[in-house]
Amino acid sequence: MKVLYFDCFSGASGDMVVGALIDAGVPIEEIRRSLGSLSIDQDAVSVERVTRAGISATKFCVRGEEIPGDTHEHVRDHAHDHDGHSHDHDRDHGDAPGHPDGHRTLGDIYELIEGSLLSASGKERAKSLFARLGDVEGAIHGTSSDNVHLHEVGALDSIVDIVSAVCALEALGADRIVSSPLNVGSGSIRSAHGLYPVPAPATLKLLQGVPIYSGPQRAEMVTPTGALLITGYATEYGPMPPMRVSTIGYGAGARDFHDTPNVLRVLIGESDATAPSHSVVVIEAEIDDMNPQIFGVVMDQLLAEGALDVFYTPIQMKKNRPGTLLSIIALPATRDRLTATIFRETTTIGVRYREMTRECLDRETKTVTTAFGPVRFKVARRNGQILNASPEFDDCVRLAGQHGRPVKDVHAAAMKAWLDTQRS
Secondary structure, three states, X not given: OEEEEEEOOOOEOHHHHHHHHHHOOOOHHHHHHHHOOOOOOHHHEEEEEEEEOOEEEEXXXXXXXXXXXXXXXHHHHHHOOOXXXXXXOOOOOOOOXXXXXXXXXXXXXXXXXXXXXXXXXXXXXXXXXXXXXXHHHHHHHXXXXXXXXXXXXXXXXXXXXXXXXXXXXXXXXXXXXXXXXXXXXXXXXXXXXXXXXXXXXXXXXXXOOXXXXXXXXXXXXXXXXXXXXHHHHOOEEOOOOOEEEEEEEEEEOOOOOOOOXXXXXXXXXXXXXXXXXXXXXXXXXXXXXXXXXXXXXXXXXXXXXXXXXXXXXXXXXXXXXXXXXXXXXXXXXXXXXXXXXXXXXXXOOOOEEXXXXXXXXXXXEEEEEEOOEEEXXXXXXXXXXXXXXXXXXXXXXXXXXXXXXXXXXXHHHHHHHHXXXXXX
């Protein structure tokens, strides 16, 4: 399994993410190609080698829009990402959809994304990232996402950051993306709406449920773009997972702090089959007074919000009443979010949890061809050896319905097709 780890000891911004991924091997030419007709010239995107507290890193540079009233060297600090991580703005793109000051609606941004040369899935991923940002901004400003004018992240250079990051992550094709806790910095920043404490409201909302901490730097270390990308792709948070590192990339921010390298580090490699364990949290709640029809809804909501597994166990409770034990297995970073859902959606008045270590087989999906049609197989390995293989039951049910045959016939045909592939 290919693993990508974001080490955010100096926070994260959009251009730091892209710089680190380019430093890890994604060609800048691939980034330029993906931008397509995104209202930007090919030479407007470039990279340079810089040093941050003794660490050589790649700085991703975009010539974007000037924000009226800001001087050249302070544009990003005071109107965009605020942390000095990112690039300068040298040129206005008045032909780009949206307002000349870089404030765009979601519709404007979707139009720009459609002009890129991302894959169809990449375009949808980029749009979903901005849709999430629109929801966050709308909630903060008390309006609908359709009416939100995105300020900092609506500028062309930030749109380029996000499109470039989507392209780079798609090119790397990691199976598992993990992030460290994020250093958000400290102090205050001046944005388009005034003076705010670090992290800014949109950044903090995007980081909700994610482990963060305040570092010693008096600066905004995580920008809205950085928060959007890290939380949009990372599915786990914590220490570096067991892995054999093959590639390391460093993406530079603009400032050079004297006490710590202002870089985002990316580690890419293969999961270590000799140490496949990782931490999970088991959350439990006892329920004896809830309408049983609600249990199915609760399970669906918990799984949709990131639970790895949800199950119910019949138990005997106080006063000799039959009850149900709700058990959830989840990643530690999702505990607060899932606990809030339990309290909101069930009648329980308390939960308990414990952290455990689990070991999983490496998993992948294969497809076999049968007389009924293609069937996906879930294949599990340990140290490269296949230990389990089973057909996707939903595929069997669907094909059985299409052909008017029992599900067991399709299942048997799928197993035979799989065994034939292993013998050949």
